[in-house]
Amino acid sequence: MTTPRTAPGGTWLITPPSDGRLEAALRAQPDVALLDLEDSVPPHGKDTARAAALAHLGAAPVHGATVLGLRVNAPGTVHGLKDLVALADAGLRDTVVLVPKVESARELELVDQALRETATGVRICALIETPRALLRLDDIFASPVLGGVVFGAADYAAATGCRRTSSSLVWARSSIAAAAAAHGIPSIDSPYFDLGNPQGLQRDAQEARDLGFAGKGAVHPDQLPIIRAAFLPTEEEVAQARAVVSAAGRADGRLVRAGGQMVGPPLVAAARAVLNRAQNGTDPSAHGGTQ
Structure with missing residues (x-):
């Protein structure tokens, strides 16, 4: 095998x-x-x-x-x-x-x-x-x-x-x-x-x-x-993840605030995982957008 x-x-x-x-x-x-x-x-x-x-x-x-x-x-x-x-x-x-x-x-x-x-x-x-x-x-x-x-x-x-x-x-x-x-x-x-x-x-x-x-x-x-x-991530989770990734990109490796929280490498990795799940699955709005 x-x-x-x-x-x-x-x-x-x-x-x-x-x-x-x-x-x-x-x-x-x-x-x-x-x-x-x-x-x-x-x-x-x-x-x-x-x-x-x-x-x-x-x-x-x-x-x-x-x-x-x-x-x-x-x-x-x-x-x-x-x-x-x-x-x-x-x-x-x-x-x-x-x-x-x-x-x-x-x-x-x-x-x-x-x-x-x-x-x-x-x-x-x-x-x-x-x-x-x-x-x-x-x-x-x-x-x-x-x-x-x-x-x-x-x-x-x-x-x-x-x-x-x-x-x-x-x-x-x-x-x-x-x-x-x-x-x-x-x-x-x-x-x-x-x-x-x-x-x-x-x-x-x-x-x-x-x-x-x-x-x-x-x-x-x-x-x-x-x-x-x-x-699947909810629409709210996807929006938050996009904000985190965007803020991290602008921060060039420095800690930054996004959506009321401090964003460091672990949160950025988690946000990218959320976006990956959303991209590989179905749009959450097709399921009512709730979980």
């Missing part, structure tokens, strides 16, 4: 590989459409789901701006081993492979070794969802084969006995986002599972953005517009 590239940020839509759901997922145009062989597939259906997923990946791993991915079963399980053998035989290209229950860099390297001879352009990503993984982030994230990380809030909450609330998950989310930034890889926040609460999704997505995540998972296409809007 070639040197891994980092995985896309933005929206990751998780979907079973059968029943026409991939077609609906692709119409929603997520950054990554992640075919799931793990939690959404019962044991008796995994062989059928695996064959369907590999057929999709082999036919077209990239659909416009959407990259296809696959969440395999944990490598230490029978179905996880069958997944890896099938992936090696399939000769994957330009796809994301999400490995669940990762607790060491060695697990990622085993996946890389299984795919190395036949796959090209594959981004191996780690699903961080156990307390033990949280205590080993630096070791896991230092793996040279790692292309990105995803937080699994549901399994983490089940393992720790905590509630799935903002306050109870803030340490885990902050730790993952910070460690990913330190190692230069994108971090994707856990999906929000209450499909009937768009206000809750908006709030949760804003928190993910504020903590430094590069994107967020979704479990239904209807969640994608809210997530996209939350990760």
Whole structure:
């Protein structure tokens, strides 16, 4: 396998590989459409789901701006081993492979070794969802084969006995986002599972953005517009960032006031990041200009 590239940020839509759901997922145009062989597939259906997923990946791993991915079963399980053998035989290209229950860099390297001879352009990503993984982030994230990380809030909450609330998950989310930034890889926040609460999704997505995540998972296409809007700068933020960059340009390296605050190198770097997000995304006014 070639040197891994980092995985896309933005929206990751998780979907079973059968029943026409991939077609609906692709119409929603997520950054990554992640075919799931793990939690959404019962044991008796995994062989059928695996064959369907590999057929999709082999036919077209990239659909416009959407990259296809696959969440395999944990490598230490029978179905996880069958997944890896099938992936090696399939000769994957330009796809994301999400490995669940990762607790060491060695697990990622085993996946890389299984795919190395036949796959090209594959981004191996780690699903961080156990307390033990949280205590080993630096070791896991230092793996040279790692292309990105995803937080699994549901399994983490089940393992720790905590509630799935903002306050109870803030340490885990902050730790993952910070460690990913330190190692230069994108971090994707856990999906929000209450499909009937768009206000809750908006709030949760804003928190993910504020903590430094590069994107967020979704479990239904209807969640994608809210997530996209939350990760885009508001018109006010863009205006403030332009003022900071403009003031810094005139100051020629000296500290200067802009919008009532002193502007130094860290604020200038942050402002440029805001402008970059605005330029690479959609105009926030298309989403109502609010977050």
